[in-house]
Amino acid sequence: MSEDRDPGAPPQPPVEDDPPRGTDRGDRLHTFHGERLEVTWSRRRCIHAAACVMNMPDVFHPGRRPWVIVDEGAADSVARVVTRCPTGALQFQRSDGGAPEAVPTANTVRVAPHGPLYVHGDVVVHDESGTRRLTDTRVALCRCGGSANGPLCDSTHNAAGFMEPGSLGTPPADRPTAGDGTALHVRPERDGPLHLEGSFTLIGADRVSVQVSGVNLCRCGRSANKPFCDGSHRRRS
Numbered sequence: 549m550s551e552d553r554d555p556g557a558p559p560q561p562p563v564e565d566d567p568p569r570g571t572d573r574g575d576r577l578h579t580f581h582g583e584r585l586e587v588t589w590s591r592r593r594c595i596h597a598a599a600c601v602m603n604m605p606d607v608f609h610p611g612r613r614p615w616v617i618v619d620e621g622a623a624d625s626v627a628r629v630v631t632r633c634p635t636g637a638l639q640f641q642r643s644d645g646g647a648p649e650a651v652p653t654a655n656t657v658r659v660a661p662h663g664p665l666y667v668h669g670d671v672v673v674h675d676e677s678g679t680r681r682l683t684d685t686r687v688a689l690c691r692c693g694g695s696a697n698g699p700l701c702d703s704t705h706n707a708a709g710f711m712e713p714g715s716l717g718t719p720p721a722d723r724p725t726a727g728d729g730t731a732l733h734v735r736p737e738r739d740g741p742l743h744l745e746g747s748f749t750l751i752g753a754d755r756v757s758v759q760v761s762g763v764n765l766c767r768c769g770r771s772a773n774k775p776f777c778d779g780s781h782r783r784r785s
């Protein structure tokens with residue numbers, strides 16, 4: 549539990565076998581080649597939010613094989629649309645000297661109504677044992693408790709009928725914990741909440757926002773004070 553961690557401890561450094569930025573550990577990516585850039589897609593991180601399809605239907609066309617044809621769009625436009633994929637399922641690599649995706653200098657966590665937490669920033673997701681699993685700028689985190697790929701969202705909230713409007717409610721007044729000043733570390737606790745370590749802006753679906761530096765967010769779907777953890781995970785249902 550977070551209470552056991554030393555808040556002054558330095559962030560965990562990358563280790564040799566950390567997956568490359570943008571790749572979830574153990575994931576199998578689909579690669580689509582173009583003349584000026586290459587796009588990769590993660591089936592297990594895609595929750596079919598369809599931002600790509602709506603923004604560039606010539607390039608991203610779910611009924612077609614292959615469903616992504618990179619050269620149907622200008623390289624800069626394809627890259628821009630990829631960066632709007634809120635889950636990080638889409639990534640790009642330029643081969644024409646174009647700029648890579650910028651890592652934001654500020655972290656935000658947006659609560660989706662009836663859905664996940666969308667994180668945007670310099671994000672490091674750990675597994676329950678504390679091992680780095682994913683470093684990325686875009687991540688969707690499960691808050692319904694049903695994902696088979698937790699702590700990432702896998703769209704189970706739709707089938708599960710998760711209904712939660714995503715308003716901020718009452719932010720907890722408990723002690724903040726120190727982050728490293730830049731990266732936002734997501735640490736899922738075993739049978740417990742998501743511990744977010746680092747500074748970020750939390751934005752509710754009601755557009756209320758608060759500055760947070762270290763907080764526990766609900767990932768079992770049972771808190772009466774969502775998106776915050778209220779200890780309900782300890783109750784046996």
Ligand code: SF4
Binds near residue numbers: 593595
């Ligand atoms: S924007 Fe990302 S999550 Fe949404 S459908 Fe496209 S690839 Fe999937």
Ligand code: FES
Binds near residue numbers: 702
């Ligand atoms: S919030 Fe999407 S699977 Fe739980």
